[in-house]
Amino acid sequence: MGRLNVNLCGIELDNPIIPASGTFGYGYEYADLYDINILGTFSFKGTTKDPRFGNPTPRIAECYSGMINAVGLQNPGVEKVISEELPKLKECFDKKVMANVGGFSVDEYVYTAKKLDKEEQVGWIEVNISCPNVHGGGIAFGTCPDNAALITKAVKEAVSKPVIVKLSPNVTDIVAIAKAVEEAGADAISLINTMLGMRIDLRTRKPVIANKMGGFSGPAIFPVALRMVYQVAHAVNIPVIGMGGVSSAEDVIEMMLAGATAVQVGAANLVDPYVCKDIIEKLPQVMDKYNINNLNEIIGGVK
Amino acid sequence: MKQSMFKIAENSALTSNVFKMKLIGDVSDITRSGQFINIKLDGLYLRRPISVFDRDDESVTIIYKVVGHGTEQMSKMQVGEELDVLTGLGNGYNTSLCKEHAVLLGGGVGVPPLYMLAKTLIKEGKKVSVVLGFNTKDEVFCEEDFKKLGADVKVTTVDGSYGIKGFVTDALPENFDHFFTCGPEPMLKAVYKATNTSGQMSFEERMGCGFGACMGCSCKTLTGYKRICKDGPVMLKEEILWED
Numbered sequence: 001m002g003r004l005n006v007n008l009c010g011i012e013l014d015n016p017i018i019p020a021s022g023t024f025g026y027g028y029e030y031a032d033l034y035d036i037n038i039l040g041t042f043s044f045k046g047t048t049k050d051p052r053f054g055n056p057t058p059r060i061a062e063c064y065s066g067m068i069n070a071v072g073l074q075n076p077g078v079e080k081v082i083s084e085e086l087p088k089l090k091e092c093f094d095k096k097v098m099a100n101v102g103g104f105s106v107d108e109y110v111y112t113a114k115k116l117d118k119e120e121q122v123g124w125i126e127v128n129i130s131c132p133n134v135h136g137g138g139i140a141f142g143t144c145p146d147n148a149a150l151i152t153k154a155v156k157e158a159v160s161k162p163v164i165v166k167l168s169p170n171v172t173d174i175v176a177i178a179k180a181v182e183e184a185g186a187d188a189i190s191l192i193n194t195m196l197g198m199r200i201d202l203r204t205r206k207p208v209i210a211n212k213m214g215g216f217s218g219p220a221i222f223p224v225a226l227r228m229v230y231q232v233a234h235a236v237n238i239p240v241i242g243m244g245g246v247s248s249a250e251d252v253i254e255m256m257l258a259g260a261t262a263v264q265v266g267a268a269n270l271v272d273p274y275v276c277k278d279i280i281e282k283l284p285q286v287m288d289k290y291n292i293n294n295l296n297e298i299i300g301g302v303k
Numbered sequence: 304m305k306q307s308m309f310k311i312a313e314n315s316a317l318t319s320n321v322f323k324m325k326l327i328g329d330v331s332d333i334t335r336s337g338q339f340i341n342i343k344l345d346g347l348y349l350r351r352p353i354s355v356f357d358r359d360d361e362s363v364t365i366i367y368k369v370v371g372h373g374t375e376q377m378s379k380m381q382v383g384e385e386l387d388v389l390t391g392l393g394n395g396y397n398t399s400l401c402k403e404h405a406v407l408l409g410g411g412v413g414v415p416p417l418y419m420l421a422k423t424l425i426k427e428g429k430k431v432s433v434v435l436g437f438n439t440k441d442e443v444f445c446e447e448d449f450k451k452l453g454a455d456v457k458v459t460t461v462d463g464s465y466g467i468k469g470f471v472t473d474a475l476p477e478n479f480d481h482f483f484t485c486g487p488e489p490m491l492k493a494v495y496k497a498t499n500t501s502g503q504m505s506f507e508e509r510m511g512c513g514f515g516a517c518m519g520c521s522c523k524t525l526t527g528y529k530r531i532c533k534d535g536p537v538m539l540k541e542e543i544l545w546e547d
Contacts (some may be wrong), residue, residue: 058509060519074518272514
């Protein structure tokens with residue numbers, strides 16, 4: 001076992017680095033740049049039952065140390081993901097992939113999760129109950145403990161693979177939601193999804209984003225994400241995947257000290273497409289610098 | 304796509320707010336006119352996508368207009384400073400779709416990507432007519448560059464202060480078999496209506512990554528959803544779906 005290895009719900013990862021859903025497509029775009037098998041795994045683009053175009057453009061706004069996106073779960077639908085995207089991924093990725101599932105009703109989540117669960121390439125189902133960019137779905141389930149538990153339970157009963165529930169930071173009590181999904185049977189929790197944000201164009205006096213608001217991500221949200229990972233990791237007994245503004249090996253170690261078993265990297269991929277490769281390469285030397293022999297020894301190290 | 308460091312060899316003003324920047328570095332991934340590069344700037348999170356004006360064996364030249372913080376910062380950079388750049392982005396123009404006579408229609412900062420295109424078409428032995436559209440005389444740039452290539456060049460200004468009064472569509476030549484265009488969307492729509500040949504149009508959108516990963520710049524076309532950054536920015540006239 002290497003010093004970077006971590007275990008995520010029974011599956012061994014070579015390292016804790018996981019590109020986050022929505023920033024890594026279905027993987028093969030990045031395989032042109034580097035061998036994506038060096039990753040722990042990655043979470044593929046949020047997939048829904050039916051194909052979706054998503055929101056009108058502009059969908060992107062820049063912010064200080066971050067960005068807002070309002071893509072709105074654009075994806076080809078679960079059938080096409082299975083028939084077209086996964087075979088393409090198979091050519092460049094030998095590991096288990098994390099299947100990110102979105103939806104607009106309990107039935108939709110269950111339908112999509114069930115289909116993806118049967119795919120041999122899929123290692124985990126990450127249930128996105130925290131997308132801020134779609135109406136009547138996503139975040140509507142993730143901001144209320146009862147609804148979050150309802151989705152978790154329904155998906156958990158329908159699939160055989162580990163279920164990771166991805167939480168929204170746009171709530172008053174993140175711990176209450178985390179505890180509710182743990183109780184409902186979640187195998188792990190990932191957090192945080194983006195924070196609801198907005199920008200206004202001074203020239204047009206209109207929101208920059210066509211959908212008015214969108215999900216704010218990037219280094220600016222790192223301290224908030226870290227705080228929430230810390231709170232949740234200390235309140236539940238299932239693994240936590242930390243994310244939110246992670247951009248360096250140092251950030252990864254901070255997340256793990258706060259309680260994360262694995263770490264997702266999102267917006268940074270869009271600005272620096274090689275960032276995950278760089279983080280994985282730099283982790284050993286940053287570990288040396290801070291006298292860390294093995295990453296497992298620091299998970300939740302900060303009490 | 305490639306990520307590498309480039310050194311600024313030139314950064315000069317063409318008009319009061321349009322600048323030309325020559326960057327020296329690895330340009331091996333820039334294979335077609337109409338592609339763009341994506342530039343990282345200190346203190347700004349997202350990269351700035353800028354179309355390629357020209358390239359040679361060791362450098363790429365861009366022409367950009369100061370429209371916000373990023374381009375303003377670029378305009379103040381000095382020769383010798385370095386920039387982190389992603390190159391080889393976008394599909395670019397397909398010159399093989401033009402048989403004999405191409406018309407190139409550029410509006411404002413939509414003009415630059417047509418330069419390398421004109422060069423390529425002329426090298427392929429095709430006749431090239433260029434119409435460059437601007438609002439007013441003070442905004443005109445690159446007219447001489449196109450003339451030096453041997454293209455037939457016309458300039459239009461909306462206020463009539465230089466060249467032909469009107470829009471690029473008011474100066475369309477006769478007998479071309481294919482058009483190439485880049486400019487603001489109202490201009491693209493006008494070109495679409497004013498032409499009855501096949502053609503290619505380059506689109507613009509706010510981008511996240513610039514290389515197809517984030518779905519930030521998607522659009523609907525008659526041949527399905529496309530990402531402007533990766534499946535575009537150049538679209539065929541026949542596949543364009545105007546939404547409003």
